[in-house]
Amino acid sequence: MVVDVKELFLQPFHEVVERGKEAVANAEAGGHEPGVAKLMLKSARALEREGERALQRLQPLWDERVAQYGNSFTEAMRDKEVEKHQTLAYLLYDLDDFVEIDTFDEDRFAKVQAASKAFALNLLETIKRLRIEPPEPAPPTGLPTPTSPDPTWSEIPKLSQSPKDRDSSKPPDRALPATPQKAARHCRRPSSPDVLGAERQGVRLVSQPASPQQLRTVTTPPTTSPRISAERGYCEAGLADRRLKRSKANCQIGLESTLYKLDGFCPGAQTFKNRGPYAATKAAMEYGTNGSVARCVECEFRHSLAELELDVGRDSSGNWCKADVLYRLRFVYKSHLKVRAAHTVYYGCLFCAQQGYTVHEGDATVFTKEEQLFQHLARHPQPLPEVTGVTVHYGKVDQDNPLIEDYDLHFPNPPVPSPYPDVTVLGRLSTATTLKNHERRYGSRPLTDPDGNKDRVLQFLAGSRIVGVEFPEKWKGKWCTGWQEGVQGSFPANLVALEPPERAPEMSNSGVAATTRWAWDKRDFKDQNAGWLSFGSNETIFHISWVHQSDWCWAGMSKKGKVGIFPRSHIDPNSMRQEPGPSLPSSYGMPKTSPSGLMRKLTVNSSGS
Ligand SMILES: [Zn+2]
Ligand SMILES: [Zn+2]
Known part of the structure; x- marks a missing residue:
């Protein structure tokens, strides 16, 4: 979208102005150090003016070019790397830590101001010098020209990769810890992706937005096929197929799902996906430790800032691995739900959410642990559905692939077979x-x-x-x-x-009775129309009926004349007997089916005794 490319370039200046204003307000509020406040006011005003000046020059020029060339201009700008863009973005990343009087750092403000000016001048120059082809005539059908997809995270300017550069832009007291804090929680990827999963020769890259230059499918990875056991003697033919269809319907992520109940992904996760880490996170000090964290702008979700910087900097040590799935930290940010309580972090599967279906009907839509999310992902049929703003590698990734350290997920192996029973x-x-x-x-x-x-x-x-x-x-x-x-x-x-069975047993005057062994009280079930029969333990149930005797769900009538379904497990299997009992309510009429197998068994038993 047009606005996003513009934002990519102009957002830093808006941020410069904002931080400047914030610092001006803090300085004007004063404090117990009037000398510092005065100094800060001067720096802050200069910063604010610098940002405003840049916007005053850049905004009209940008709009003029858009008016003249439309999409061709923004598309041409999309891939431009403008010098000092990354420097400014990096300096702005945690500037809000320095806008209070007691944390004010004059040198830091001067650096941001200088970087803002340098980037503004470079950007002006780039826009002016850009050669643009005139826009293509509108298609004759009158269809709207397709809009370009949202920018992906990979379009966010690359931070300096050299640790030396990184340190030089940080004040000495905030030097990054030598080793990432939470490294012990993860298993590091031992080496670059091509070493792993060497059994797969092919390369498959799926990245969004799709770019024609990018390498697309070379091999189609194997997918898991639903396993259907040959053992179906117990049931009529076709039940397995019906079950499969029903199972698919049960995979739907509906309004009653955990994901919906918890309001879906955190808006901060979506911002991260659409606009990258700078828009979606803020640097903050981690209470009780000496490290900094990158905190979601919408909630308390956080990871070590140093770790996120490894990812942003496309550092080769920014790869993690869980359940044999490789990932960059960005993916975890994009997958989190809004953190509502301390120590309670939940994740969703972006791919299931995109499709509106889980992989298996027993799958969760929200995961309480990172490990659980990755175990789930490892079972996903490949390729996974495309999700805008998420880059996925499959199999072997070439060393010279530009996205080798710039991706979300990498599946070196085919999907893990489904662990569920048939x-x-x-x-x-x-x-x-x-x-x-x-x-x-x-x-x-x-x-x-x-x-x-x-x-x-x-x-x-x-x-x-x-x-x-x-x-x-x-x-x-x-x-x-x-x-x-x-x-x-x-x-x-x-x-x-x-859940009531797909095919509930019909009531009949079966004459079969049995005694309950455990209570079954389902008055608190939401679905009161499902027809459950509640009972206590040691009660007699009459006219027991079923579709197949081995089914988990039977139907019957209590001695009070109530009729309904219940789990077979709650009946004492040794209490099955022939006992006419009270007649069924008239609405049930004559028997339609008879549990003949059981009747035969009962007959044999009684004749044998
Ligand atoms: Zn969040
Ligand atoms: Zn999923």
Whole structure:
């Protein structure tokens, strides 16, 4: 878009003016050091004037060129590297740390002023000297000319890569720490991408916005294909296919999803994606440490400033690796949700969000840990859907590729196979929606199941789905097991609502009765029309009906005459018997299906005794 290229070049001057104004206000407010305040006022006014002067000259010239040449001008400017642009951007990055009287640094202000002037003069010169082809005539169809995509992060000016340069533009007391603070939390990429994943010969680059010069698909990476087990004897043919279709529908990221409930990605993450790190982060001192952090302008999300600088500077040590997926720190910034509570950082998958679907119906839409996000990404079929402002490498990346240190994600390997059970296995088990969060709070004890195990407890957020839900006998209906994000774990039953089966059993006068072993009370389920039958433990259920006896969901009638569906797991399997019981409410009429298999079994049993 036209405005973004302009902003790319003129935004630094707006920032110069803003910082100048801020400092003027602070200086005028005075303080216990009138001498410093006076000095600061002078520097701040000079800075403000410098920025205004630049804008007064550049704005009209820019607008004039746009009026004359339209898109051709902005497109020509898009790729221009104007000298001193990066220097100014770098100096502005944490200038707001120096605009208070007690942090004022005269030398710093002078440097920004000089850089602003130098960049303004260079930019004026560049615009004046730019050779522009006249705009192409409008297409005859009258269709609007396609607008260029938003600038990507890679268009943000490159910071000086030499550590010497970097130090010289920083005041001595704010020198960068020798080693990044949080390095221990990550595993560093051992070497440049081409060394890894050498089994893949091809190169595939997908970067947005698409540029015709860029190398596109050479090989299509293998994708995961849905696995369908041959074992389908228990059910009628076609159930697996229906299940697949339903599973796809269940992947939809709807209004009830965690991502929607938590208001989607942080606006700061979107700014980072569309306008780069300078617009989306601010440098700040990390409380309790001696390091600086780059904090999101919209929330408390932060990482070490030194680490982000490695990424911005396209430093080869700015590569990280989790779940065998390589990434640059920018990707984590682009993926965060607004931080609402200290120590609670959540991430979304930009690719699932873009498509509106998760990869598997048991996938989460929000991740509570970076590791979980990358494990999820490792399972994504490749190539991933294109997302504007996110650059993805696949396989081997050539050493001379200009984007070798300038990307978001790099998948050196094909996707990890799905860890979920087959669709036919999951089809026999129930699916649940999570009603509440189940996560370990910062500083609290690990979550444990009723047996005291903490290794296999499933953590989740409200609004997610759990597939393959089962009620192990030992937990008497109070805890379940199930799959989410490819991991099987246990969780309290009262935190989830079971989804009714795709095909609910029809009630019939089956004459089959059984005794419940655990209570099943679903009055708090949101979907009250699903037709659940609530009962206590040790109650008799009459006219038990099913589609297939092995299905997880049966239907029946309580002794009070209430009719509904319930999980088979809550029935004592040894209590199955023939017992006519009270007749069904008239609306249910004559039996349509009879659980013949069970009847035969019961007959055999009774004759054998
Ligand atoms: Zn944020
Ligand atoms: Zn995803």
